Each structure stands twice: as C-alpha cells, then as structure tokens.
Amino acid sequence: MEKIKMKLKSLVLEFHVNDNQTISLVNFSTNDKVNTIGSENPNIQNRKFNIQQPVEMKLSGINSPAETHGPKYSFSAPGYRLTYLGHKIIDNEMGQKLIITQMDSATGVYVTTVYQTYANLDIVRVWSTIENKGDSSVGLEYVSSFSYIGIDQGGLNTAEEKLRLHLPHNAWQKELDWQEYRLSQLGMSNSQASLRRSSNLIQINNTGNWSTKHFLPIGILENLELEHSYFWQIENNGSWTWEIGDQDGQLYLRTSGPSEQESSFWKEIQPGESFTTVKAAVGCTNGGADEAIQELVKYRRRIRRKNSDNQVLPVIFNDYMNSLFGDPTTEKEIPMIDKAAEAGCEYYCIDCGWYSDGYWWDTVGEWREAVGRFPNGLKELTDYVTSKGMVPGLWLEIEVIGINSPLFKKLPTSWFFQRHGKPVFDRSRVQLDFRNKEVRDYCTGVVERLINEYGIGYIKMDYNIDAGIGTDLNADSAGEGLLEHNRAYLRWLDDIFLKHPDLVIENCSSGGLRMDYAMLSRYSIQSTSDQEDFRNYATIACNAASGVNSEQAAMWSYPLTEAKPEEVIFNMNNALLSRIHQSGHLAKLSQKNFDLVKEGITVYRNIRPDIKQSLPFWPLGFASYEDEWLCYGEKIEGTQKIYLTVWRRYANAKVLNIPLDFLLGKEITVSQIYPVDADAYSSTAEWNKLNGLLMVELPERLCSRTFKIEY
Incomplete structure (x- = not known):
C-alpha cells in the first residue's frame, strides 16, 4: 500500500x-x-x-x-x-x-x-x-x-x-x-x-x-x-x-x-x-x-489581489446612508464635501441617482450625468472633491439595464440573460451577460469614460437583482450559463484592475448579498449591509470579520442629525476596527457631534496600520441581533497589543465581565482610545489576572467604547 x-x-x-x-x-x-x-x-x-x-x-x-x-x-x-x-x-x-x-x-x-x-x-x-x-x-x-x-x-x-x-x-x-x-x-x-x-x-x-x-x-x-x-x-x-x-x-x-x-x-x-x-x-x-x-x-x-487599498485603508465618505438616499445635487453635495474633508475623509463617493433626473431605479444603463441635478456638470463636483484633497467616486450597477433606460430597446436580446427564449426580468431590470464580448467592451468603456471624464478613483459597484438559476442562451443548462457568466465577470474584473491597479472598487450587492471570496480575492473592499439602524448595525460590525477581513469590511458610520453624543460614539465604534464608510448629514450635525466624528476618524487613521494585520476574536461568541452586550476584539500579529470594542445595547446591568483566557495571569494595561476624552465620556475597565476577566462598566444603556490592551 x-x-x-x-x-x-x-x-x-x-x-x-x-x-x-x-x-x-x-x-x-x-x-x-x-x-x-x-x-x-x-x-x-x-x-x-x-x-x-x-x-x-x-x-x-x-x-x-x-x-x-x-x-x-x-x-x-x-x-x-x-x-x-x-x-x-x-x-x-x-x-x-x-x-x-x-x-x-x-x-x-x-x-x-x-x-x-x-x-x-x-x-x-x-x-x-x-x-x-x-x-x-x-x-x-x-x-x-x-x-x-x-x-x-x-x-x-x-x-x-x-x-x-x-x-x-x-x-x-x-x-x-x-x-x-x-x-x-x-x-x-x-x-x-x-x-x-x-x-x-x-x-x-x-x-x-x-x-x-x-x-x-x-x-x-x-x-x-x-x-x-x-x-x-x-x-x-x-x-x-x-x-x-x-x-x-x-x-x-x-x-x-x-x-x-x-x-x-x-x-x-x-x-x-x-x-x-x-x-x-x-x-x-x-x-x-x-x-x-x-x-x-x-x-x-x-x-487576495495585491493592492494599496488594503495596505493604506483610506477613509471613505458616501452620501447615501441616512443622508441623501439617492438624491444627489450640486447644492446638496457641496456642504457635505466640505465637512467630509474637514472630518478627515480621503475618498468621497456620490451614490445612486447621479445619472437620472427622475426615478433612478429602472433607468440605469447609460451612465450619463443628469443635467438637472448638476447644472454646471458633474465634473464641477468631482473637481471640487479633488480640490478638497479627496479622491472622487461614483456609484455604478454595471451588470444591469433598466427597462426604462433608452438602451434597453436598442440592444440585442443576446446581451441579456434569457430562459426559454425570453429575457429574464427582475425588479424592472435585465441582467447583462458577460460571456458576450460586446457586453464586456461596453462595460469597460463605461469605466474608462468615468475615469477619464470625471477623474474618479473609486467605484461603488452595486448589484441589486438576482437573475435566478441563470441563462440557457448558448448554454447546456441555465446553471451552466450562470457559472460561465460569473467566471467571465471575474475575468473582466481582472482586466479592469490590470489596466487600473490603483482604482478602488467596492463590492456591494444590496449590502452584503454577494460577500464571497471569488469576488473579494479581486475587490479590496466589501459593503457589509444596507442596515439603516446603527443599533442593529452593531451586530454586523461585531461579526463582520468572520465573513470578510476587517481591512476589507466597509462599515457605515452615519450619525443622525439630532443624535445624542453617545449615539454618535456608538455609531463610530461600529466602524472603528474595520473600514470607515462615513455618511450622515455631517453639515447638519452640532459642533459637538461633528467633533466626535472627526475625533473618531483621527483615532482610526492612527490605528489602521494595525487593523490590516489583525486577527479577530469574540470573547462572548458571535453576536446575535437580540444581544444586549456585544464584544469584538482584534489581536495584532507580531505585537502584544489588542483592540477591543464593547457595545451596551439597552442592557439594564452596567457591568460586563469579559473573559480573556489567553491573557490569564498576565499583567496588562487598558486604555480607552475612543472616545478620547475619558473624563467626559467615562467608562471603567478593570483587569483580574487571576481569573482572566476584564470588568467593563459603561455608563448609559445605549453606549459603546473602544479600548487598547497592551501586555
């Protein structure tokens, strides 16, 4: 044998x-x-x-x-x-x-x-x-x-x-x-x-x-x-x-x-x-x-594809979530661009709606700027982003054509997924078939035009339909057509990155509905959710590294206009140990709340070299949506350093004992790194080395803190 x-x-x-x-x-x-x-x-x-x-x-x-x-x-x-x-x-x-x-x-x-x-x-x-x-x-x-x-x-x-x-x-x-x-x-x-x-x-x-x-x-x-x-x-x-x-x-x-x-x-x-x-x-x-x-x-x-984005971890502002919600105009964008730059953001992405004066959902496909939204042109806005020291970005949904797009009736049906001789529709859109060279060439042309005309360096690549079992056009089965389309799309992505290695493309599919490592071995960053409630978002933030590495996990921070300071802190802590996707009406925040956002981004920019080499751990186990306490940590390889975020989500008890068995018997120092002002926004973190428990006390029922532990 x-x-x-x-x-x-x-x-x-x-x-x-x-x-x-x-x-x-x-x-x-x-x-x-x-x-x-x-x-x-x-x-x-x-x-x-x-x-x-x-x-x-x-x-x-x-x-x-x-x-x-x-x-x-x-x-x-x-x-x-x-x-x-x-x-x-x-x-x-x-x-x-x-x-x-x-x-x-x-x-x-x-x-x-x-x-x-x-x-x-x-x-x-x-x-x-x-x-x-x-x-x-x-x-x-x-x-x-x-x-x-x-x-x-x-x-x-x-x-x-x-x-x-x-x-x-x-x-x-x-x-x-x-x-x-x-x-x-x-x-x-x-x-x-x-x-x-x-x-x-x-x-x-x-x-x-x-x-x-x-x-x-x-x-x-x-x-x-x-x-x-x-x-x-x-x-x-x-x-x-x-x-x-x-x-x-x-x-x-x-x-x-x-x-x-x-x-x-x-x-x-x-x-x-x-x-x-x-x-x-x-x-x-x-x-x-x-x-x-x-x-x-x-x-x-x-x-993963070698790329600078996962080494630098730049801060992105996106105008969608709890902000413009797909209604961008020059007038609305200018004050937010100013505040995003002031807060320390490094990319500024204009989300959906920029290509349509009316209902933007079913008109996607041509990717031409809406004159009514930008009277002096979209380039005026992207140039303004650049003048503020940020890299401009745009939202795209390159794989679909809306049924009310002028392109829909012009294009041959061979461009679309088909089953039983008919195009496959979902939510007033059709799915482009990337096995077709003409489709790939058209999509490449769109990306090249946006780069050349508007100077964009960031694309939020969304995908909001699901075309079912696939396409049986020129395939032995619908499933075989789908697989070959998916592989053709990945090859197309490889070609785009070969031509534009510094272009950052975010993988988004109604949030995290295409969070797989066929995609993420190419894309450097992944949208984790469309969750609009920052309190529920804490669960996603806590668990994110299980599905996508922290340095690739785009996490929303979207302080609400009338938010209390502790809610702004909670929101910012959702993103602090991943990739900050800043949003919200920054120009409408109180100065105190804006300062908390700016402070959080400053802290993030200081610790992000550690995040890219972190190993996640969950002292309380993976979080559920019903948990009143959540805890997520990152061990930094090659150091004696740990970051730990703790969320109190309406728990009646003020104190949580966090087991850190791997530090049992060791002397450690614990410091609160966000919010920075530990006197104004207090917390307590006491270490018992004999039983390996970190006792954390948070002052309010909705509250969050991020700590650094050194040992």
Whole structure:
C-alpha cells in the first residue's frame, strides 16, 4: 500500500493507494492517526466500494450499485469506480501543491484534483478538473470540490455530544447572523446502533447571482471533545452547495459549486474538452470558532489581489446612508464635501441617482450625468472633491439595464440573460451577460469614460437583482450559463484592475448579498449591509470579520442629525476596527457631534496600520441581533497589543465581565482610545489576572467604547 502524507501546521493530510488501485483520503484532521473507518463493523469493513474516495462525480446515465439513501452525493457514478493513476507534489511560493490523477476507464474521463497548501496555515485550497479523453460526450451533473468522510472521528463521545455546527445566516439588512446547532437540531439525530446511514443530511446551498442571500458560503464544525474545528469556504460568486451527511457509520463533508439537482446545472463535456470546479478552502485546526476564523483571515490575505487599498485603508465618505438616499445635487453635495474633508475623509463617493433626473431605479444603463441635478456638470463636483484633497467616486450597477433606460430597446436580446427564449426580468431590470464580448467592451468603456471624464478613483459597484438559476442562451443548462457568466465577470474584473491597479472598487450587492471570496480575492473592499439602524448595525460590525477581513469590511458610520453624543460614539465604534464608510448629514450635525466624528476618524487613521494585520476574536461568541452586550476584539500579529470594542445595547446591568483566557495571569494595561476624552465620556475597565476577566462598566444603556490592551 502506497501512502501519501502531508503535514501542515497542525493539519494532517493522508491518502492511501489501495490494492485495487483506488485512492482513499484516510485522514484530514489534527490527529496524526489514520482514520480507520468502520473497523469495528464487518458489514463496512468488507465493503467492495471505496467509501473514502476524495472526489465524488455524477455523470448522466451511469448506475451506482451502492446504497446512497436519498439526495446525498455518496457512491456517485462513476465517482465510486475512479481508479488512481498517479500523483506529484510541487513546491511553490505559497506552499506545496499535491496533484492527484484518477480515471474512469469505461468513459475515458480523467479527474485531476489539486490540493494547494499554504505555509504555516492549517488550510488547503481544493479543486478538480474533469477531462474527457473518451470517444463520446458525457453529461456532468455534479462534481465535488472537496470530499472527506470521517469528520466525527476521534474521542469517546457521540457526534451529538461533541459536535457543534456554526452557520452564518445572511439576509438583506441582517447579514452575518451566526447560529450554533447540535446536529439533532438540524435533523441529524443518530437512530442506528452501528451503521449510521440515513436519507437525511444537512445541506446548505445557494442558487443565483446573489451568492450570500441566505447563508455565507462558509461553515465551522467544532469538536468540543478533541478541541479542534473543521472549517470551509466555497469561492464562487453564484451557485454553490455543501453538505454534511452520514455514510457507513461516519459523517462526511462535501463542497461543490453548482449542480443539476440543487441549481439547474448540467454540462455536456465533448471529447477533448474539460471542466474545472469552483475552488474551496477547507481546513482543520486546533481550537474553536475563533481559531478557525483566524486561519481563514490569514488565508484570505494570501489569495487576495495585491493592492494599496488594503495596505493604506483610506477613509471613505458616501452620501447615501441616512443622508441623501439617492438624491444627489450640486447644492446638496457641496456642504457635505466640505465637512467630509474637514472630518478627515480621503475618498468621497456620490451614490445612486447621479445619472437620472427622475426615478433612478429602472433607468440605469447609460451612465450619463443628469443635467438637472448638476447644472454646471458633474465634473464641477468631482473637481471640487479633488480640490478638497479627496479622491472622487461614483456609484455604478454595471451588470444591469433598466427597462426604462433608452438602451434597453436598442440592444440585442443576446446581451441579456434569457430562459426559454425570453429575457429574464427582475425588479424592472435585465441582467447583462458577460460571456458576450460586446457586453464586456461596453462595460469597460463605461469605466474608462468615468475615469477619464470625471477623474474618479473609486467605484461603488452595486448589484441589486438576482437573475435566478441563470441563462440557457448558448448554454447546456441555465446553471451552466450562470457559472460561465460569473467566471467571465471575474475575468473582466481582472482586466479592469490590470489596466487600473490603483482604482478602488467596492463590492456591494444590496449590502452584503454577494460577500464571497471569488469576488473579494479581486475587490479590496466589501459593503457589509444596507442596515439603516446603527443599533442593529452593531451586530454586523461585531461579526463582520468572520465573513470578510476587517481591512476589507466597509462599515457605515452615519450619525443622525439630532443624535445624542453617545449615539454618535456608538455609531463610530461600529466602524472603528474595520473600514470607515462615513455618511450622515455631517453639515447638519452640532459642533459637538461633528467633533466626535472627526475625533473618531483621527483615532482610526492612527490605528489602521494595525487593523490590516489583525486577527479577530469574540470573547462572548458571535453576536446575535437580540444581544444586549456585544464584544469584538482584534489581536495584532507580531505585537502584544489588542483592540477591543464593547457595545451596551439597552442592557439594564452596567457591568460586563469579559473573559480573556489567553491573557490569564498576565499583567496588562487598558486604555480607552475612543472616545478620547475619558473624563467626559467615562467608562471603567478593570483587569483580574487571576481569573482572566476584564470588568467593563459603561455608563448609559445605549453606549459603546473602544479600548487598547497592551501586555
């Protein structure tokens, strides 16, 4: 038996090449012992099928003789009969790349799977390429990006006792809503004494262009007994699926992009053609949810496009939220530009409405300035922004055309998503198809014109529709059309950044409804929400780094005109440890409240070199929308420094004890860094090193403070 073994920081990756020339992924965990699945059960031990196949693949018209029970992707056909051809390990600048090749002799289909490791990280990036070397076409219904059976292995307790699944629910204005589950709460109770093979599974998926409209494409499975956690992140800006199910006495994890059963994807692969899956990052590390997210944060920094925006972290002002709300004019903008510059903002973005004198929603598409809004032209305004020392920006929704745009009736229908010979409509818009070169050229022309005519250096790239399962125009299926469109859009983005490497483009989809790392490996900044209530926004602010790195997480701070000082502070603290997206009617604030905004931006500009190398942690766990106390911290790599934001959200108790176990027994100093005037805006922070608790007292029921801890 040949063994292939790779040891990461804590993660062990081990394969066995079996006597029948199949290959098994026998260990993917922090335990250096081989996963001997079902060794105590002769019914499993004597099975003739390889239950540890590292790739599941389903082609049309092929039978699987094994028992799968329902919709699970177990013993897929011809996945179950793939045979091992060879492997190689290549050193590269990121770490090592393990490449495994398998084939199905009956169809002539070859499967090449890549496991890319990263130095000093417990994570691998996985994908497979399917190549048809046979004589006939094959129909692809499903192929996994990653597959491993044995995620419940080790320890004495049952899966129900020791495993906790952390799921990031996501929705418009309610992003990043993490919940923790026992497996039984999701229908995965174990009712079999030894076999554990049911028709049920935990399946989380997305269909459509809004990749995160229900869930983020990530998950964490924490093992309380072994004190380690599995975690995963699917990197696709469209449809995706992951599932946890039971098979032959064990639990498995499988991730994939689109599939026929879940998202109307089917692709015919002709002889000589190939198909590559979406990428997935999967890891297992010692610790719980915090440690899992910290590994993801470091990984995201490795795969991200190199750019100055994520190094400098400039402050952005945007005129939309609790401010102009899509009604910009020269008269309204000038005083806000003045105050944004005075407050210390470095970018100024004019949001939606600048291209339409009337109702701006369904007229998008031409991206020409509205003369009625800017009597002397929009350039007068962008030049004024520049004269104030800021970089001008504009809102775009480049992927759609409104049905009342003059362009809509002029353009051929081949520019749009279609199903059954008809354009696909959503909310009075149609979806442009980026597989079409004419579409890409038009969109490139728009971006080039805005840069050249108005001198913009920032684009808020919004996306406010969801075109459903995709387009069947020039595609084998609607899901295949969607996937190829999404990939074409990413290539278009790559070309834009190649031509304009210093251009900052914000990823926005009605807030955080496309918060995935296919997009965020290109975009440097992500809108986190359209949440209009700063009190609810605290939950999103607290949890943001779980889904998008702090240096990429655009967080609104929008003090209301009649706000109390403590409300301004609360608002500013929402953004202080991420990326400040300043808004609100700054010109209408009292001087006292404006000074608090300016002070907060000054503090941020002092600490932002630390934010770009921070590792997040949650002393109270992920925040919920019902919590009365919230707490979020950032450890700064390479230092003995921590930043901690605490929110009191109508709690009756004034005091919160915050566990900081990793500082147990250490001497620390705690200082309030925002608001700066600790006498006028008091708080108390006392450290008990013997029990590792930081006692924080905040004076009002709605109140927030940010501290620096040094040790």
